Amino acid sequence: MNRAAAHAPLSIESLRRSRAAQRIGCRIEYFETIDSTNTEARRLATAGAAEGCVVIAETQTKGRGRLGRTWVSPPLRNLYLSIILRPPIAVAEAAQLTLVAGVAATEAISEWVPQAAIKWPNDVVIDGRKVAGILTEMEADDDRVRFVILGIGVNLNAAPEDFPDDLRDKATALCPAAGRSIDRTRFTERLLARIDDCYGLFLAQGFAALRPLWEGRSCLTGRTVQIEGAGRRYAGVVRGIGDDGALMVCDTAGRDVRVVAGDVTVVDGYAPAKPTAS
């Protein structure tokens, strides 16, 4: 890969110009180093920052993933950003924003690597290996959302040695899959544009309008899986997702179950899936 391009900082002024008149990215706060872009976005949102404000950093010292995990954030190689959203929705609908962001991120990544797919609930994978993750955090007043922080990490030019040993066979980056180094500024522009489009559709028509796009990108439908989460284990075949974003699974006893949270393991690998009965 082109190491010089991979190590250039983001062209933040060009990014700001391209997003100035849009909803997502109308304000972009840029940091060389930050603890976590999600933490900084939460600080800004609490202080009143408007919807669409984006926090981007070249590296994070305390990048966070789901379930208290660390998000590996080497400098100048990848993308770490968080977006402040203020959707007029109930708390129960907020989890759908993770899926909305999943569609947007997968579509953006597909512009470089067409086989990119969504792995419920919040991963983007290439050939079964994770290339991006989404961390959605929320503040609410009673049952209404006050703001949502949508945090997205995308491995763009990371090298295998950037990942700890236990992640090396589970994680990847766009660069090796695309066979060239990734222009991080261009990728960020495309990602923000896709999020703007998908979020606009969500506000106008609800998650039901995005569900077919999500299903079309899902790598789990028809797969035999095991799911662990919230103290429960499930095993069965994935049928799809519900309008509320829950994963619909036909378990080994033939019962339909709705899973709202958990880590999914694909039992039979990513060989061509059998069609599911509808």
Ligand code: BTN
């Ligand atoms: C996951 O897959 O566990 C979610 C990973 C989310 C990582 C991103 S990087 C930008 C933002 N800031 C954080 O601290 N986390 C998210």
